[in-house]
């Protein structure tokens with residue numbers, strides 16, 4: 001599990017650790033790790049041109065001391081002092097090692113730019129002259145390594161209120177910061193390198209966490225010798241309508257490939273015909289009335305992809321949500337719920353799977369606000385609605401009250417194509433039916449969906465049906 005923390009959590013841990021160590025020890029450790037990463041990026045240190053962007057806080061101090069180490073190995077190190085003050089001891093050490101102070105134009109000929117403008121101490125949008133320095137560094141020819149956090153990214157939230165460094169690599173100190181995992185901040189981070197400075201024992205419960213292959217392998221249920229199709233978990237899918245048949249096919253496909261013992265599909269004539277021809281494995285009930293009488297028992301429901309939003313869909317949603325099993329609420333069912341919040345009054349678990357627009361509608365805020373502060377809105381929706389929230393998008397988040405938000409790191413922009421959300425609903429629904437909690441089903445579902453998207457795309461555009469078909473390969477790739 002990769003865990004991440006807010007700036008306040010990191011600062012408190014640093015203070016506790018620092019109180020037990022001689023002055024400057026942590027910065028020495030940080031600088032040593034940073035210099036090693038810079039050397040690895042450069043390949044050859046001797047003769048390389050390294051430009052340090054130095055702000056007025058300790059983030060600039062880290063950059064200066066890393067510069068000292070690189071200068072001692074023969075790099076030509078130049079420091080651009082952007083702040084009203086500077087870490088004086090660090091600057092003196094750099095000068096002594098042969099480093100020079102230069103103007104911002106130095107970045108135009110740098111092999112490597114070390115961004116030490118601001119770290120966890122940033123507040124709000126970058127001010128001048130930092131913002132101009134950032135713009136110039138981003139356009140320069142050199143590789144860019146961010147110290148701790150790309151300057152301009154809010155370490156606690158991932159918000160980027162103004163200019164920000166576009167890093168190739170971010171070398172973060174002690175522990176990962178939340179803002180490095182969540183868009184828009186995650187998009188500025190590049191490859192993430194963690195330098196251990198000994199904070200481990202002082203860290204609190206994480207703010208957010210990201211699953212790894214091993215975590216997902218451990219969480220996925222394995223059928224035992226005693227399993228049968230009912231014990232493995234039956235998932236019900238209420239999806240599709242006379243207008244939208246494809247969503248039903250894709251959701252059932254996702255569920256079938258994610259290990260459900262059986263899929264029961266309910267829908268009207270047109271989607272039933274499509275589901276029947278694509279998936280002979282599914283057990284199908286054709287609905288003439290919005291009723292679940294005679295459908296048979298399921299362990300979880302997937303509700304909503306392509307369902308429509310008329311009276312028939314509303315009544316079917318009401319009946320599904322009146323059941324006593326977990327329900328995944330997606331797509332059109334989210335529209336129904338935003339119109340009629342009483343649908344969510346139930347005691348069994350609910351996992352909602354909105355994209356930013358759908359969450360905005362549920363929370364009655366503008367979509368842009370959700371996109372700019374994804375973490376805050378996912379968390380608030382989970383608390384206000386009393387459900388588990390899987391917020392889809394470039395970084396998919398799973399939020400549940402009193403748990404660290406899970407961030408999915410397997411996603412790929414190749415998934416930004418019609419119908420992939422329907423597949424995700426089926427996959428996560430199948431995991432719910434197999435007994436995973438909403439929190440685990442949502443986060444493992446997003447993880448496998450992301451891996452399957454990568455496998456299906458393999459460097460080219462993908463066809464949505466291939467994402468469902470690649471789920472078994474994604475599961476195999478975990479071990």
Ligand SMILES: NC(=O)C1=CN([C@@H]2O[C@H](COP(=O)(O)OP(=O)(O)OC[C@H]3O[C@@H](n4cnc5c(N)ncnc54)[C@H](O)[C@@H]3O)[C@@H](O)[C@H]2O)[C@@H](O)CC1
Nearest residue numbers: 026030056057058059118119120121122123125126127148
């Ligand atoms: N405290 C410690 O022991 C350690 C700190 N470390 C480094 O120290 C950093 C934190 O240092 P600081 O607390 O000094 O904070 P920072 O260096 O991150 O930033 C503080 C400075 O940035 C300025 N600033 C804040 N917002 C700004 C904005 N929007 N535009 C322009 N300037 C802005 C402030 O005026 C202040 O001078 C970490 O990110 C990390 O790089 C590491 O060396 C590990 C050990």
Ligand SMILES: Nc1ncnc2c1ncn2[C@@H]1O[C@H](COP(=O)(O)OP(=O)(O)O)[C@@H](O)[C@H]1O
Nearest residue numbers: 392393394411412413415416418419420421422
């Ligand atoms: N830029 C992106 N990077 C990674 N994943 C993305 C990106 N854009 C969309 N996705 C993923 O693609 C899927 C799209 O789902 P959704 O928005 O419901 O679309 P649809 O209704 O067409 O299925 C979600 O799993 C989402 O997380």
Ligand SMILES: [K+]
Nearest residue numbers: 118147149151
């Ligand atoms: K920085």
